[in-house]
Amino acid sequence: MKRVYNFSAGPSMLPLAVLEKAQAELPDYRNSGMSVMELSHRSGLFTEIIEEAEQLLREIMNIPENYKVLFVQGGASQQFAMVPLNIMKNGKADYVNTGSWSKKAMKEAKKYGQVNVIASSEDENFTFIPKIDQSMIDKEADYVHITTNNTIEGTSFREIPDTGSVPLVADMSSNILSEDIDVSKFGIIYAGAQKNIGPAGLTVVIIREDLIGNAKDICPTMLDYKTHSDSGSLYNTPPTYGIYMAKLVFEWIKELGGIKAIQKQNEEKAALLYDFIDQSDFYSSPVREDSRSIMNIPFTIPGYDLDAQFVKEAKEKGLETLKGHRSVGGMRASIYNAMPVDGVKALVQFMKEFEESNK
Numbered sequence: 001m002k003r004v005y006n007f008s009a010g011p012s013m014l015p016l017a018v019l020e021k022a023q024a025e026l027p028d029y030r031n032s033g034m035s036v037m038e039l040s041h042r043s044g045l046f047t048e049i050i051e052e053a054e055q056l057l058r059e060i061m062n063i064p065e066n067y068k069v070l071f072v073q074g075g076a077s078q079q080f081a082m083v084p085l086n087i088m089k090n091g092k093a094d095y096v097n098t099g100s101w102s103k104k105a106m107k108e109a110k111k112y113g114q115v116n117v118i119a120s121s122e123d124e125n126f127t128f129i130p131k132i133d134q135s136m137i138d139k140e141a142d143y144v145h146i147t148t149n150n151t152i153e154g155t156s157f158r159e160i161p162d163t164g165s166v167p168l169v170a171d172m173s174s175n176i177l178s179e180d181i182d183v184s185k186f187g188i189i190y191a192g193a194q195k196n197i198g199p200a201g202l203t204v205v206i207i208r209e210d211l212i213g214n215a216k217d218i219c220p221t222m223l224d225y226k227t228h229s230d231s232g233s234l235y236n237t238p239p240t241y242g243i244y245m246a247k248l249v250f251e252w253i254k255e256l257g258g259i260k261a262i263q264k265q266n267e268e269k270a271a272l273l274y275d276f277i278d279q280s281d282f283y284s285s286p287v288r289e290d291s292r293s294i295m296n297i298p299f300t301i302p303g304y305d306l307d308a309q310f311v312k313e314a315k316e317k318g319l320e321t322l323k324g325h326r327s328v329g330g331m332r333a334s335i336y337n338a339m340p341v342d343g344v345k346a347l348v349q350f351m352k353e354f355e356e357s358n359k
């Protein structure tokens, strides 16, 4: 069997232990004579899976009682519409513009109400996270929206803004489960699964109960949080296999020692790469130091035209999907939870060798 270190921004690596468990259980799940994909979503066996998945997520993220966990479809991109359709009661919301995904979220929200950009780093190519304080927030805004980790630009909120009584909504697609966060600071957290949770097709929503049940009249049934909350995410057929895989990933995190242990490992991985980039006069980081993501690390080789060669030679060494996003250029290493420390070490070793032979 060949496994590579896959630095893709998403879909991304899954832990090998999780894939092997899924493989072992694939044709005959717990003596049912069926795979999880073939089980009815109303069956006892699947009920156990979805309930355990929720319980595990509550445990590892320490989710308070007054929050619901929803397993839905449509990706994080569908949340860009679901959030305003459900909670934009006064017709206006504050957004922080920190990158391509924030912009897409704003574009969608504008269809349903007024979007106020209270802070932006667009003038400086989204290379930093602006500071947010309460005086910037409209007290009558229905919510404040942030993108906690900017997957494309490689920036991240190192501090969660205090929005007072205005609910904070976060697109946490690319850093959920990577570090310890206080869920009670948020009104809604949403994340597409394909970065840190499991396979694509599942979206996780964590929502404070008082924000459910206020959807606009035009809100489609399937986009109303209440539909999914009232039915335990079983209004229609949920992405059953994705939920099963997410459950295995949550178990894997718990066995590793929980989010704090994962965070420590993630910080070590990011430091390995950033320390190397910082000491090098060949590689460079486009991101301001106080805003660096520990999940997505873009880097460039200024003054040379070597990006394509770097990506090609890295691939030959089993280091895949390092091409940077077209809007940033250069390279990007996404080092989500499932990327082993050894993968980052192998990348740094390759970067050293590449620098020596091309400088």
Ligand SMILES: *Cc1c(COP(=O)(O)O)cnc(C)c1O
Pocket (backbone or CB within 6 Å): 010, 074, 075, 076, 077, 078, 101, 147, 149, 150, 151, 171, 172, 173, 174, 192, 193
């Ligand atoms: C990947 C990503 C998205 C898009 O997710 P989909 O599930 O493909 O809709 C949105 N926001 C962020 C921050 C992302 O990383």
